[in-house]
Amino acid sequence: MQIENPRLIEALSQLDQLTNWEQRPRGEMRVGLEPILDLSARLGDPHRAFRSIHVAGTKGKSSTSALLEAGLRHAGISVGRYASPHVEHISERVSLNGQPVEEAVLAEALVLGLDALKAARAEGTAAEAATWFDILTAAGFLIFRDAGVQWAVIETGLGGRLDSTNIVDSDVSIITNIGLEHTEILGKTRAAIAFEKAGIIKPRSTVVTPLDADDEAGAVVAKRAAEIDARLIRPDFSGASTIAGRNIAIAGTALDVLGELGVKAREGKVVGGWLIDADAERESQLPGRLERFIVPVAGRGVAVALDGAHVPFNLEAVLDDLSGMEGFVGPGIAVVAIAADKDAAGLLEVMGRYGVSPIFTSVSNRFRSPAELQTLAGQIGLASEVIDDPQAAYEKALEQAAASGAWVILTGSLYLVGLLRERVISEAAKS
Structure with missing residues (x-):
């Protein structure tokens, strides 16, 4: 802003x-x-x-x-x-x-x-x-x-x-x-x-x-x-x-x-x-904390959640809460950036258990590289993609969700959420 x-x-x-x-x-x-x-x-x-x-x-x-x-x-x-x-x-x-x-x-x-x-x-x-x-x-x-x-x-x-x-x-x-x-x-x-x-x-x-x-x-x-x-x-x-x-x-x-x-x-x-x-x-609702929107894509509404969860126990709580909310049942796609001092392996393990496929991106040099995150994901058998530009990563997540019936979450960092939040709100307003 x-x-x-x-x-x-x-x-x-x-x-x-x-x-x-x-x-x-x-x-x-x-x-x-x-x-x-x-x-x-x-x-x-x-x-x-x-x-x-x-x-x-x-x-x-x-x-x-x-x-x-x-x-x-x-x-x-x-x-x-x-x-x-x-x-x-x-x-x-x-x-x-x-x-x-x-x-x-x-x-x-x-x-x-x-x-x-x-x-x-x-x-x-x-x-x-x-x-x-x-x-x-x-x-x-x-x-x-x-x-x-x-x-x-x-x-x-x-x-x-x-x-x-x-x-x-x-x-x-x-x-x-x-x-x-x-x-x-x-x-x-x-x-x-x-x-x-x-x-x-x-x-x-x-x-x-x-x-x-x-x-x-x-x-x-x-x-x-x-x-x-x-x-x-x-x-x-x-x-x-x-x-x-x-x-x-x-x-x-x-x-x-x-x-x-x-x-x-x-x-x-x-x-x-x-x-x-x-x-x-x-x-008391704050930006980037379990915010939920419906974004129109290719003739259907994709459920999109924004939460800056950056530790495993919190991400698990977020995904657990979302699983009981309308639009967030079934597999999800996450646009993810994780800072270098966070437990990336733990976060990815949680995503795997909840059926969430990550698209890795980054926002600054204080973050793990998307390639490194993809390697970690591969080690636990979690399929993932790398798209360096956060905007492009979000676009790809929406396209995949619209085609497959999945939902989307932007997570791992409030800084990532901040980069994309205004766009999500703008697009959701068109629904």
């Missing part, structure tokens, strides 16, 4: 000269909180101006955060949400009361962040090493402070313990789940990754997680909570048979905790999970 504000274009141009680990190989990534702490201090510590819920996890962070935002907004509470990555427009990362921040507002906050960076470089302080994500995070917190938000829902970017967002003193933290991801940074086991994500839990606060105590990752989270006198609460998943249902249970439990803390909705009613009603569910 095109950016129109000239000042934002210029600010992003300067921002893009900084290290952006979302777009680069992460093997040599070094992370720490010193740059963001210095940067924030230079801006008046805006993260201290609001209360917060901090959300980490391998998958489900954004959807859970959006549900929390909708629930708080329905309570009459001024709320901000900070998320990553964006799918089509950078303003998706900072929302105020359910709406993406205006380009002009984001531009001004980024300029202030960049000015603070320049001052740090001149003085040789820690913020001189601030990254793309550090500046954006500081800008988001500035926007929340200046808008007077009462509560902010903050989604981690990578991990948790050393993530730029972890300067917030959250009342409630959420760890949605733990899977193998970013293993070159976070660790090679679920326990090691859980240690990083559990770093967002604050002393004497509350952490909400569905992870069981006898799970290797859950044990790490429980240990950390006990060490710092934090209360651990597990949501009730009984009756939650879908991804959406589980996200609702997690978000609802977190809102119940706010109610216990004395947070009030309009007219004095205590905040709680009751705030997540059908309207909140609808309003």
Whole structure:
């Protein structure tokens, strides 16, 4: 989606000269909180101006955060949400009361962040090493402070313990789940990754997680909570048979905790999970998360799903949910791009079990080559194709689906979804 504000274009141009680990190989990534702490201090510590819920996890962070935002907004509470990555427009990362921040507002906050960076470089302080994500995070917190938000829902970017967002003193933290991801940074086991994500839990606060105590990752989270006198609460998943249902249970439990803390909705009613009603569910739908469309091709409607699932357990949950939805019965065709730090073999194994044939493509040099993915697919007997251009790959998937009666999914990466989403929406509108 095109950016129109000239000042934002210029600010992003300067921002893009900084290290952006979302777009680069992460093997040599070094992370720490010193740059963001210095940067924030230079801006008046805006993260201290609001209360917060901090959300980490391998998958489900954004959807859970959006549900929390909708629930708080329905309570009459001024709320901000900070998320990553964006799918089509950078303003998706900072929302105020359910709406993406205006380009002009984001531009001004980024300029202030960049000015603070320049001052740090001149003085040789820690913020001189601030990254793309550090500046954006500081800008988001500035926007929340200046808008007077009462509560902010903050989604981690990578991990948790050393993530730029972890300067917030959250009342409630959420760890949605733990899977193998970013293993070159976070660790090679679920326990090691859980240690990083559990770093967002604050002393004497509350952490909400569905992870069981006898799970290797859950044990790490429980240990950390006990060490710092934090209360651990597990949501009730009984009756939650879908991804959406589980996200609702997690978000609802977190809102119940706010109610216990004395947070009030309009007219004095205590905040709680009751705030997540059908309207909140609808309003919290995010781009690239189990979106479904019907695209007309050669006289028939092809069911197309968009989901940026990039870990095996999440892709399995997505395909399982889709299998019970109209238009997604039988074999499917996937347009797939997978980042180099993801479990490609695990993702392909899931596709094989669900009868999904992949067409491999790529979006940047941080991704596995389509040829490498095809080799992996061949090793497990999964037939596949390689089409380097994502647009052409999508066209081929539609043609094959129209001819065979299959359905299509764009998956493996939110960046891939972002490249193709506008086209899918445009074509679906013709049906």
